[in-house]
Amino acid sequence: MQLLNLLRKIERSVLVALFLIMVLLYTGSVVTREIGGTFASRFAWIEEAVRMMNLFLVFLALGLALERGKHVGITNLRQKLPEPLRRRLLQVIDTVGLLFSLYVAWLAFGLVQFVLKTGQVSPTLGVPIGLIYMAPVVGFVLLALRYGLSLFGVIDRFTPQEATQ
Amino acid sequence: MMFLVIIALALVLLVTGFEMLLVLGLPALAYKEAFYARLPDPAVVQKIVGGIDHTTLLAIPFFIFAANLMGSGQIARQLIGVVTALVGHTRGGIGHVVVGGSMAFGSVSGSAPATVAAMGRMAYPEMRRAGYSEKFSLGLLVASAETALLIPPSITLIIYGWITGTSISQLFAAGLGVGIVLGLAFAVFVELQARRDKVSHGDRVPWSGRLRAVWDAKWALGMPVIILGGIYSGTITPTEAAAVSVVYAIAVEMLVFRSLNLSALIRITEDSAINTAIIFVLLAMGGLISFFVTLAQVPDMILGLLASADAGKIAFLIAVNLCFFIAGMFVDPNSTLLVLVPPLYPVALSFGIDPVHFGMVVTLNVCLGMITPPFGLDIFVASSTLGKPVTDIIRGVWPFVVVNVIVLLLITYVPQISLLVPRLIYG
Amino acid sequence: QEFIARIGHLESAAQSRHVHLEKVAELVAERTDGAVELQLFPQGQLGNQRQMNEGVQLGTIEGTVAPAAFLGGFNPAVSILDIPYLLPEDAAEAQALREGPFGKALLDTFSDKGMVALTLWPNGKKQFTSNKPLDSLTDFADQKFRVMDSSILIEQFNALGASAIALPFGELYTSLQTGVVDGEENPLDTIKNMKFYEVQDYVVISDHGAMEDVVLFNPMFWDSLPAEYQDVISTAFSEVIPDLTAHKAAAVEEALQVITDSGTNVRVASAEERAELHDATWGPASEAYVAKAGETGEALLKAYDEATAASQ
Ligand code: NA
Ligand code: NA
Numbered sequence: 001m002q003l004l005n006l007l008r009k010i011e012r013s014v015l016v017a018l019f020l021i022m023v024l025l026y027t028g029s030v031v032t033r034e035i036g037g038t039f040a041s042r043f044a045w046i047e048e049a050v051r052m053m054n055l056f057l058v059f060l061a062l063g064l065a066l067e068r069g070k071h072v073g074i075t076n077l078r079q080k081l082p083e084p085l086r087r088r089l090l091q092v093i094d095t096v097g098l099l100f101s102l103y104v105a106w107l108a109f110g111l112v113q114f115v116l117k118t119g120q121v122s123p124t125l126g127v128p129i130g131l132i133y134m135a136p137v138v139g140f141v142l143l144a145l146r147y148g149l150s151l152f153g154v155i156d157r158f159t160p161q162e163a164t165q
Numbered sequence: 166m167m168f169l170v171i172i173a174l175a176l177v178l179l180v181t182g183f184e185m186l187l188v189l190g191l192p193a194l195a196y197k198e199a200f201y202a203r204l205p206d207p208a209v210v211q212k213i214v215g216g217i218d219h220t221t222l223l224a225i226p227f228f229i230f231a232a233n234l235m236g237s238g239q240i241a242r243q244l245i246g247v248v249t250a251l252v253g254h255t256r257g258g259i260g261h262v263v264v265g266g267s268m269a270f271g272s273v274s275g276s277a278p279a280t281v282a283a284m285g286r287m288a289y290p291e292m293r294r295a296g297y298s299e300k301f302s303l304g305l306l307v308a309s310a311e312t313a314l315l316i317p318p319s320i321t322l323i324i325y326g327w328i329t330g331t332s333i334s335q336l337f338a339a340g341l342g343v344g345i346v347l348g349l350a351f352a353v354f355v356e357l358q359a360r361r362d363k364v365s366h367g368d369r370v371p372w373s374g375r376l377r378a379v380w381d382a383k384w385a386l387g388m389p390v391i392i393l394g395g396i397y398s399g400t401i402t403p404t405e406a407a408a409v410s411v412v413y414a415i416a417v418e419m420l421v422f423r424s425l426n427l428s429a430l431i432r433i434t435e436d437s438a439i440n441t442a443i444i445f446v447l448l449a450m451g452g453l454i455s456f457f458v459t460l461a462q463v464p465d466m467i468l469g470l471l472a473s474a475d476a477g478k479i480a481f482l483i484a485v486n487l488c489f490f491i492a493g494m495f496v497d498p499n500s501t502l503l504v505l506v507p508p509l510y511p512v513a514l515s516f517g518i519d520p521v522h523f524g525m526v527v528t529l530n531v532c533l534g535m536i537t538p539p540f541g542l543d544i545f546v547a548s549s550t551l552g553k554p555v556t557d558i559i560r561g562v563w564p565f566v567v568v569n570v571i572v573l574l575l576i577t578y579v580p581q582i583s584l585l586v587p588r589l590i591y592g
Numbered sequence: 593q594e595f596i597a598r599i600g601h602l603e604s605a606a607q608s609r610h611v612h613l614e615k616v617a618e619l620v621a622e623r624t625d626g627a628v629e630l631q632l633f634p635q636g637q638l639g640n641q642r643q644m645n646e647g648v649q650l651g652t653i654e655g656t657v658a659p660a661a662f663l664g665g666f667n668p669a670v671s672i673l674d675i676p677y678l679l680p681e682d683a684a685e686a687q688a689l690r691e692g693p694f695g696k697a698l699l700d701t702f703s704d705k706g707m708v709a710l711t712l713w714p715n716g717k718k719q720f721t722s723n724k725p726l727d728s729l730t731d732f733a734d735q736k737f738r739v740m741d742s743s744i745l746i747e748q749f750n751a752l753g754a755s756a757i758a759l760p761f762g763e764l765y766t767s768l769q770t771g772v773v774d775g776e777e778n779p780l781d782t783i784k785n786m787k788f789y790e791v792q793d794y795v796v797i798s799d800h801g802a803m804e805d806v807v808l809f810n811p812m813f814w815d816s817l818p819a820e821y822q823d824v825i826s827t828a829f830s831e832v833i834p835d836l837t838a839h840k841a842a843a844v845e846e847a848l849q850v851i852t853d854s855g856t857n858v859r860v861a862s863a864e865e866r867a868e869l870h871d872a873t874w875g876p877a878s879e880a881y882v883a884k885a886g887e888t889g890e891a892l893l894k895a896y897d898e899a900t901a902a903s904q
Contacts, residue, residue: 012431012435015434015435015438015439016431016434016435016438018438019226019230019434019437019438020434022226022227022408023227023230023408023411023412024412026223026227026404026405026408026409027405027408027409027411027412029405030400030401030405030408030409033736033755033757033772034400036734036736036755037733037734037753037755038749038750038753038754038755038756039755040736040755040756040757041739041746041749041750041754041755041756041757044739044741044746044756044757044758045758046758047220047758047759047760048741048758050223051218051219051220051223054217054222054223054226055214055217055218057226057438057441057442058217058441058442058445058446058449059442059446060442061438061439061441061442062442062446064435064439065439065442065443066184068439070439070440070443070549071184071185071186071443071446072184072185072443072447072545072548072549072555073182073183073184073185073188073555074179074180074182074185074539074554074555074556075182075554075555075556076182076554076556077180077181077182078181078182079182089181089182093181093182093183093184093187096183096187096191097183097184097187100187100190100191100194103194104190104209104210104213107206107207107209107210108207108210110206110207110210111207111210111211111650114207114649114650115646115649117706118646118649118666118705118706119666119705120645120646120649120665120666121665121668122665122741123662123664123665123741123742123743124741124742124743124758126884129642129646129665132214132218133210133214135214136210136213136214204651204652205650205651205652207650208647208650208651208652211643211646211647211650211652212639212652215639215640215643218640218643219640219760220760220763221760221762221763318766318769320762320763323762323765323766324762326786326787327604327635327785327786328604328635330604330606330785332787332790333765333787333790334787334790334791396770397770398770398771399767399770399771399772400772401772402759402763402766402767402772403763403766404763456638456639459633459637459638460598462631503635503636503637504637507604507605507634507635
């Protein structure tokens with residue numbers, strides 16, 4: 001449980017830092033353009049950097065979103081099921097979600113290795129593109145972790161969502 | 166056969182309440198294994214990431230962030246206060262404000278989901294307070310955001326112009342006209358609904374009171390001034406306007422109003438990141454599905470059917486609308502535009518359909534695709550930013566789908582509406 | 593069919609690249625008795641150019657025809673084509689350079705990048721457009737130009753004292769309209785097709801930048817083809833080049849007419865002005881190139897110098 005809390009703290013800190021830096025960089029590029037001249041040319045990398053950061057923002061938030069019952073889905077029918085059946089269905093969803101997330105993370109890992117090997121770099125910053133595919137690797141692992149924790153009853157991802165309905 | 170099994174799988178996952186990312190992702194994986202087994206597996210992830218790796222999508226997270234800041238602090242309330250002082254006495258009241266606000270905001274953001282996020286946080290509580298039903302409020306917020314794609318600037322129109330070689334200025338002019346027609350249709354609907362729901366409306370505020378409301382909201386009004394002024398003066402792009410509006414909201418809420426402290430900022434940032442992720446993961450899965458639709462060369466099949474049916478102009482336009490409607494239910498409508506327009510456009514020309522008019526028909530279809538279930542991006546955005554179940558929003562949206570279809574038919578069969586503004590401007 | 597090659601690219605179906613890809617597909621189908629089918633996916637239906645390049649390496653798609661400007665991240669050596677005035681003005685001389693040792697050396701640099709580079713396809717020359725007058729080189733100073741993602745192109749604008757601004761292509765029209773940037777550079781037919789002339793007042797025909805396409809195939813797919821089919825495909829891509837050049841020239845001519853008729857001020861840069869532009873930009877741009885492409889880049893520049901010296 002303590003480990004899980006630490007993980008949450010890391011996820012939240014990274015997300016907040018990423019998002020605020022994206023905002024600052026993008027606003028900053030407006031300022032550099034206003035200053036103009038060749039000075040502005042020195043910040044042509046910002047667009048590329050923010051686009052990459054957004055990929056990490058999206059994938060790294062998947063796990064937290066699941067834990068908090070935020071992912072969208074059509075849940076009316078499943079709420080009307082009798083309790084034992086509903087419980088069984090939720091277990092099926094968690095299991096399928098766990099396997100799907102692990103599989104996608106595994107494929108993403110394959111892609112990271114492949115792209116790193118080809119040596120592709122981003123055109124302006126020169127960052128290895130293989131690294132951007134780390135975003136889905138980590139993101140789907142975090143998602144798989146939450147599906148797994150929910151399956152084994154460590155976290156309750158259904159109650160908060162059901163409560164708002 | 167295999168194809169039907171996969172569709173059935175998607176439907177089962179959908180109705181039994183699997184997360185939407187699984188409803189889209191699992192059948193896509195199954196489809197790949199069934200029909201493209203030789204395609205390297207990591208390609209799946211390449212397409213998932215490809216679905217969201219676009220700079221123009223960045224406006225969405227930034228506007229979600231800004232909307233959450235404004236909604237949690239004072240700016241949203243003050244902006245609504247101004248508009249209430251100005252038009253709160255009319256019968257439709259806040260309902261008309263939502264339509265007008267979405268048209269103005271959507272005009273500059275160019276993004277329907279961003280418009281839903283921003284307007285939703287600001288106006289939903291006010292609509293409920295005025296007495297509009299939950300269903301109607303949600304439906305109106307989601308639907309009126311569509312005007313973002315019609316009223317210039319619009320990336321959808323730019324893409325259409327590029328594919329077909331149509332003048333973008335003419336398309337923008339036509340989009341303005343059609344966008345206003347759509348907005349008016351929603352306003353009429355609001356007026357009817359307001360009568361039926363006996364929505365409360367305030368007394369007419371005297372001009373002195375209106376001026377006071379404007380003065381009181383001077384800091385809040387800086388927001389639209391910065392966004393609109395920044396874009397039309399050529400200082401910032403719409404995407405940059407989204408980022409700048411976040412900075413402005415943080416500065417005003419934290420330093421001027423002192424309505425948010427550091428821990429509130431952190432909480433809002435985190436919530437906004439999660440809202441973004443929920444929407445973008447669906448766009449990502451949509452990227453995967455679009456890829457397979459493209460590979461399957463579906464448009465060629467449609468054209469084959471059209472040719473074999475020896476269709477006339479009217480039948481052709483019906484077929485176009487049907488294709489887009491059905492595709493729009495399941496795929497990101499901007500991808501359908503890329504895939505369907507190239508084969509359909511030459512046929513439209515051969516029937517003597519004006520390229521600008523055809524562009525309006527196509528763009529209205531793209532708009533419609535944003536709000537048609539099950540895959541309606543704007544529905545998901547509203548669900549995520551307002552914390553409402555998808556099914557509630559779908560219930561609210563369908564009357565607007567009907568309004569939309571009526572407008573679509575009108576635009577489809579009365580080309581003069583689309584061509585009015587371009588002719589006024591360009592002769 | 594025994595072999596199906598899905599080929600993606602960015603241009604629209606009416607543009608020269610797609611028209612000639614269709615010709616190549618026809619020739620290949622005919623000469624292999626339908627054993628090899630090239631399926632074409634225009635205007636980025638299969639993703640943006642970066643994703644298509646990666647798709648070719650991975651085997652998601654079998655081929656792409658990629659503008660060299662989008663390949664620098666995959667193979668820094670190819671960015672030599674971003675250096676202003678690299679290709680001779682004369683079409684025949686330029687084609688000789690493509691087909692000679694320099695062109696071969698350039699295509700060879702792809703071999704260890706997980707792509708088979710078949711040939712270079714000419715796709716026109718870039719021109720400058722702006723909303724502010726561009727009467728002479730000094731006018732470039734302090735104007736803002738949208739630039740593609742390339743450190744060499746950034747240096748080209750820096751050398752003129754201009755700002756190089758990164759903007760997505762889809763936002764460029766509106767940005768030119770509102771004035772977020774003053775200008776951009778593209779071939780005339782792109783300026784016509786994207787309607788940039790609707791929102792630009794000045795065009796300078798400087799022919800400064802080569803828009804070369806690289807025809808790329810997935811190595812696994814390529815190696816799986818019998819040698820005779822490989823020959824058929826290579827030959828087809830090469831033999832349409834004169835047609836392609838002519839088609840492009842006609843498209844550019846038509847574009848020039850449309851742009852001039854629209855009332856946009858079009859000016860053809862004189863030979864002296866071009867030489868001046870060459871001298872101002874060549875040094876910084878080629879330094880940026882070598883900084884990026886290292887030894888391979890230096891070797892390629894040397895091959896270029898030898899090839900051009902031989903032709904003079
Ligand atoms: Na717009
Ligand atoms: Na839809």
